[in-house]
Amino acid sequence: MTVGDAPPLFCARQLRIAFAGASGPVEAVSGVSLEVRSGEVLGLVGESGSGKSLTCRSTIRLLPHRARLTADDLSFEGRDLLALSDRELRDHRARNVGMVFQDPFSCLDPTMRVGEQIAETLRVNAGMDKSAARQRALEMMELVDIGQPDRRYLAYPHELSGGMRQRVAIAIAVSCRPKLLVADEPTTALDVTTQAQILALLQRLRQETGMALLLVSHDFGVIAQMCDRVAVMYGGYVVESGPVTSVYRAPLHPYTRALLSAIPAIESAGKRVRRTGIPGQPPGIGEILTGCPFVPRCTLAQTACTTIDMKLQEVSPGHANACPVTTEAANASPVTAGDNGARSVPPAGLPGVNAAMDVHHAVPSADGAEHLMQP
Amino acid sequence: MLNYFARRAGIAVVQLLGLALVAFALIHLVPGNPVRTMLGARATPEQVAAATRRLGLDRPLVDQFGSFVWGLLSGNPGQSITFAQPIASLISERILPSFLLICYGLVVAIVVGTPLAVFSAVRPGGAFDHGTRLFTTVAFAMPTFWLGLVLALLFGLKLHWLPVAGYTSGFVGAIRSLTLPGVVLGLSLLVIVVRTLRTSMRKVLTAEFVEAERARGFSTFRIVTRHVMRSAVMPTITVLAVNVGFLIGGTVVLEQVFQIPGVGSLLFLAVEHRDYPVVETIAVMAGAVVVVLSLLADLAQALMDPRVRLGARTV
Amino acid sequence: MAPADGAALAPRVRGTRRFRIRRPQVVIGEAIVFVIVLAAFLAPVIAPYPPNTVNVADALAPPSTAHLMGTDYVGRDVFSRVLYGAREDIVVVVLITYIGLTIGVLVGTVAGYFGGWFDAIVGRIADTAIAFPFIVLVLAIIAVVGPGIEGIAIGIIAVGWALYARLARSEMLSLKEESFMLATKALGYTHRRAILRHALPNLIRTCLVYSTVDVVVNLLVLAGLSYLGVGQQQPGADLGSIIASGQPYILTAWWISTMPGLVLVLFGIGVSLIGEGFTESELTVSTL
Numbered sequence: 001m002t003v004g005d006a007p008p009l010f011c012a013r014q015l016r017i018a019f020a021g022a023s024g025p026v027e028a029v030s031g032v033s034l035e036v037r038s039g040e041v042l043g044l045v046g047e048s049g050s051g052k053s054l055t056c057r058s059t060i061r062l063l064p065h066r067a068r069l070t071a072d073d074l075s076f077e078g079r080d081l082l083a084l085s086d087r088e089l090r091d092h093r094a095r096n097v098g099m100v101f102q103d104p105f106s107c108l109d110p111t112m113r114v115g116e117q118i119a120e121t122l123r124v125n126a127g128m129d130k131s132a133a134r135q136r137a138l139e140m141m142e143l144v145d146i147g148q149p150d151r152r153y154l155a156y157p158h159e160l161s162g163g164m165r166q167r168v169a170i171a172i173a174v175s176c177r178p179k180l181l182v183a184d185e186p187t188t189a190l191d192v193t194t195q196a197q198i199l200a201l202l203q204r205l206r207q208e209t210g211m212a213l214l215l216v217s218h219d220f221g222v223i224a225q226m227c228d229r230v231a232v233m234y235g236g237y238v239v240e241s242g243p244v245t246s247v248y249r250a251p252l253h254p255y256t257r258a259l260l261s262a263i264p265a266i267e268s269a270g271k272r273v274r275r276t277g278i279p280g281q282p283p284g285i286g287e288i289l290t291g292c293p294f295v296p297r298c299t300l301a302q303t304a305c306t307t308i309d310m311k312l313q314e315v316s317p318g319h320a321n322a323c324p325v326t327t328e329a330a331n332a333s334p335v336t337a338g339d340n341g342a343r344s345v346p347p348a349g350l351p352g353v354n355a356a357m358d359v360h361h362a363v364p365s366a367d368g369a370e371h372l373m374q375p
Numbered sequence: 376m377l378n379y380f381a382r383r384a385g386i387a388v389v390q391l392l393g394l395a396l397v398a399f400a401l402i403h404l405v406p407g408n409p410v411r412t413m414l415g416a417r418a419t420p421e422q423v424a425a426a427t428r429r430l431g432l433d434r435p436l437v438d439q440f441g442s443f444v445w446g447l448l449s450g451n452p453g454q455s456i457t458f459a460q461p462i463a464s465l466i467s468e469r470i471l472p473s474f475l476l477i478c479y480g481l482v483v484a485i486v487v488g489t490p491l492a493v494f495s496a497v498r499p500g501g502a503f504d505h506g507t508r509l510f511t512t513v514a515f516a517m518p519t520f521w522l523g524l525v526l527a528l529l530f531g532l533k534l535h536w537l538p539v540a541g542y543t544s545g546f547v548g549a550i551r552s553l554t555l556p557g558v559v560l561g562l563s564l565l566v567i568v569v570r571t572l573r574t575s576m577r578k579v580l581t582a583e584f585v586e587a588e589r590a591r592g593f594s595t596f597r598i599v600t601r602h603v604m605r606s607a608v609m610p611t612i613t614v615l616a617v618n619v620g621f622l623i624g625g626t627v628v629l630e631q632v633f634q635i636p637g638v639g640s641l642l643f644l645a646v647e648h649r650d651y652p653v654v655e656t657i658a659v660m661a662g663a664v665v666v667v668l669s670l671l672a673d674l675a676q677a678l679m680d681p682r683v684r685l686g687a688r689t690v
Numbered sequence: 691m692a693p694a695d696g697a698a699l700a701p702r703v704r705g706t707r708r709f710r711i712r713r714p715q716v717v718i719g720e721a722i723v724f725v726i727v728l729a730a731f732l733a734p735v736i737a738p739y740p741p742n743t744v745n746v747a748d749a750l751a752p753p754s755t756a757h758l759m760g761t762d763y764v765g766r767d768v769f770s771r772v773l774y775g776a777r778e779d780i781v782v783v784v785l786i787t788y789i790g791l792t793i794g795v796l797v798g799t800v801a802g803y804f805g806g807w808f809d810a811i812v813g814r815i816a817d818t819a820i821a822f823p824f825i826v827l828v829l830a831i832i833a834v835v836g837p838g839i840e841g842i843a844i845g846i847i848a849v850g851w852a853l854y855a856r857l858a859r860s861e862m863l864s865l866k867e868e869s870f871m872l873a874t875k876a877l878g879y880t881h882r883r884a885i886l887r888h889a890l891p892n893l894i895r896t897c898l899v900y901s902t903v904d905v906v907v908n909l910l911v912l913a914g915l916s917y918l919g920v921g922q923q924q925p926g927a928d929l930g931s932i933i934a935s936g937q938p939y940i941l942t943a944w945w946i947s948t949m950p951g952l953v954l955v956l957f958g959i960g961v962s963l964i965g966e967g968f969t970e971s972e973l974t975v976s977t978l
């Protein structure tokens with residue numbers, strides 16, 4: 001990755017997160033290197049269990065009790081997060097980094113009115129008094145398109161629909177004007193129409209405030225639509241990262257290629273689509289100890305793959321790949337890098353991908369974004 | 376919501392009737408002639424006949440039950456045989472020390488138990504958690520009467536800090552005479568407070584919203600006091616209300632150990648003298664306290680929980 | 691088909707044999723209970739003196755090698771009396787607890803299995819029994835049958851069954867939804883077979899775990915009432931009555947009341963520790 005002009009907002013180098021297992025520590029994240037620059041949208045894709053959530057949570061060091069985190073560098077605006085005291089860490093949370101969780105119901109206190117939950121965040125982090133916090137909470141509710149904020153302020157979480165709850169969660173996350181918003185699968189628990197609205201809201205907030213966004217999704221379509229850059233995770237590693245366009249047009253890592261071919265080709269809204277799927281199972285946590293974690297499912301796997309050092313190598317500006325086999329092939333014949341070898345590599349003209357690419361920088365409207373969603 | 380209230384209250388009414396029926400049945404289960412048993416072998420047949428008439432034991436059973444229930448409801452459950460006094464005045468003379476003792480025990484259990492539960496819930500499996508477990512287990516296995524005896528020996532007879540027996544009215548007197556039994560009572564209840572509060576706190580603490588609140592920069596102190604306790608306290612109160620029976624039982628024993636003139640020691644006297652009307656009345660009263668308190672706890676829980684209050688749950 | 695089906699249908703494992711997580715506190719609890727029970731049952735062999743033999747010359751002797759726990763106000767050996775007393779208490783408590791458990795589990799299981807009016811009636815009776823403060827009901831029963839172990843036993847069983855009936859009933863209700871219980875219907879088993887062979891083995895464990903708490907509670911009630919003079923009558927030895935007999939001498943001969951109390955506390959702690967282990971290894975199993 002090129003070193004940008006400004007220092008990155010969030011930077012992780014060789015981030016490792018391990019859990020105590022029955023026979024010694026088990027690594028769930030095994031050396032992730034990642035950076036989010038000021039104002040950019042970074043997407044994080046990968047299969048379930050690949051460590052996306054843990055990576056996200058490391059931005060505010062919010063990890064399960066038993067997790068052990070180590071890193072060569074874990075910093076926010078150059079400040080070492082590992083050196084923060086409890087107090088400083090609490091100040092860092094919400095003020096610098098806001099977080100939106102997957103399930104908008106379980107992330108709100110069921111016994112407290114939603115407006116008060118927004119206000120409480122403001123009182124804790126922005127030191128507002130009761131009435132100022134209330135006023136600001138109402139504004140925030142308006143900002144995230146919650147109609148009738150006066151009435152909704154007094155609602156309990158269970159009285160709101162999933163989409164409304166997620167708006168509340170977003171209002172909480174952005175209430176203290178963080179420089180980075182982390183959204184960990186913010187739409188997975190919602191229905192299709194609401195998903196599009198929430199994504200449009202995130203996009204709008206990002207443009208209005210200029211904050212950076214780290215967006216996790218299973219869905220490459222969403223990533224393509226929302227993000228500037230993307231990092232693909234597999235088995236606790238970032239296996240490929242780069243500008244969304246170049247990762248899309250010329251995916252290098254066999255896992256990325258398989259992933260892209262697994263996303264449904266969207267012909268038109270409403271039609272049934274077929275997923276190719278990636279044969280085989282993702283590695284169980286702690287199963288593979290050396291080399292590339294994709295070996296059991298990779299069609300290009302060689303014996304050497306079990307001993308390689310998982311390191312991202314830049315192939316083209318900003319586009320890095322952790323698979324030496326495909327990197328070598330790409331360097332040898334850059335033109336054909338896109339359709340080299342892997343089974344069912346998406347052809348450059350994949351309709352879904354192109355549709356996604358075309359709307360990349362447009363603000364998605366509710367109906368416009370709808371057909372990008374997975375069924 | 377109203378539906379739930381009505382159903383829950385209906386259950387309580389059936390329970391109360393059941394209590395009255397059981398207490399009423401007891402006197403009729405006494406082998407032989409209950410009046411003779413009550414009055415003792417020296418009573419003349421005339422005395423027995425008179426007492427039988429006065430107690431209404433010669434009337435049909437349904438009549439008897441009817442007037443028994445009516446007596447309880449109207450606050451005039453009849454006359455004590457041993458004390459030759461209305462039962463109502465006997466009980467009202469002695470209710471205050473018992474009530475204060477129960478409150479004392481509750482306060483001790485809550486004041487000691489809450490921090491123990493909170494700190495062990497925040498660090499489960501830690502040294503504090505284990506220590507608390509051990510301490511409450513020991514406190515639970517400790518017979519109240521024996522612990523009372525040992526404490527009385529230590530603080531009363533050896534250190535002369537507190538009275539070993541008896542009850543003095545007035546604020547200071549009551550506090551001094553109820554401290555030893557109150558502490559013992561509280562310790563016996565401690566395990567219930569700590570276990571239920573710890574369990575319900577664990578449940579809430581592992582909920583995702585707690586994680587989300589950490590992400591909002593809230594301190595553990597704020598999360599525990601403002602959010603977790605809100606959800607965790609109600610189940611504990613319910614469990615406590617249900618266990619008031621346990622407290623009442625403890626009071627009966629401790630009043631006897633510390634010779635406190637309360638309802639518990641009255642029950643004891645009545646049992647010794649086979650004063651069945653008094654035994655019946657106290658038994659129903661004690662049961663009614665438990666029934667009513669658990670009813671109130673359930674209703675309060677329903678009222679406190681917004682999901683129930685707003686009719687989201689139809690019970 | 692008889693032996694095979696039970697094994698195939700009912701997942702009897704639920705921690706009974708598969709997981710034996712030996713935690714130190716369980717081992718300690720078992721050791722305490724084992725030693726006390728063994729000593730109590732060997733009372734006739736171990737006890738250095740007959741429990742009720744009076745020896746006034748030796749009255750109120752402090753603990754010594756001759757009298758491990760000293761002697762009481764009429765010179766009876768406290769250690770011997772404690773051994774016999776513990777034996778009596780343990781036998782009574784175990785009997786009444788498990789009689790209550792047996793009645794309650796059977797009634798509750800049947801009520802949960804069939805539902806309907808039987809369930810409703812059992813439920814109301816159980817509610818009523820539980821609503822009485824335990825000791826108050828026991829005292830009321832003693833008022834009827836007179837002081838002694840019988841009254842206590844009747845009272846404890848009268849309440850105890852209801853707790854197990856509730857527990858067994860609610861377990862039964864959730865078991866009823868499980869596939870192996872549904873299968874017993876499909877396979878046309880008799881109700882008796884479905885309940886006894888398939889449901890009981892699965893729900894009994896919860897009840898047994900709960901009974902460890904119950905044993906302690908019952909022991910405390912028994913000892914407490916004996917201490918208060920409505921339980922075991924003199925000269926019979928029982929831990930509660932020994933403690934009561936020593937109370938007047940508490941300043942001069944502390945050992946009479948303290949020693950039996952310690953045995954009581956130790957036994958209670960032992961049983962509780964065993965119960966703790968149960969629930970903890972169950973927790974471990976369920977989170978694995």
Ligand SMILES: Nc1ncnc2c1ncn2[C@@H]1O[C@H](COP(=O)(O)OP(=O)(O)OP(=O)(O)O)[C@@H](O)[C@H]1O
Binds near residue numbers: 019028050051054
């Ligand atoms: N508290 C925990 N204890 C033990 N292991 C854990 C814990 N939390 C996560 N893990 C492990 O870490 C791995 C990565 O988890 P993570 O939640 O980051 O995955 P993810 O990529 O977000 O998956 P998903 O798409 O399902 O959300 C998982 O395989 C899981 O086994």
Ligand code: SF4
Binds near residue numbers: 293323326
């Ligand atoms: S390193 Fe080998 S196994 Fe891993 S992705 Fe590349 S080719 Fe496949």
Ligand SMILES: [Mg+2]
Binds near residue numbers: 053
């Ligand atoms: Mg996740």
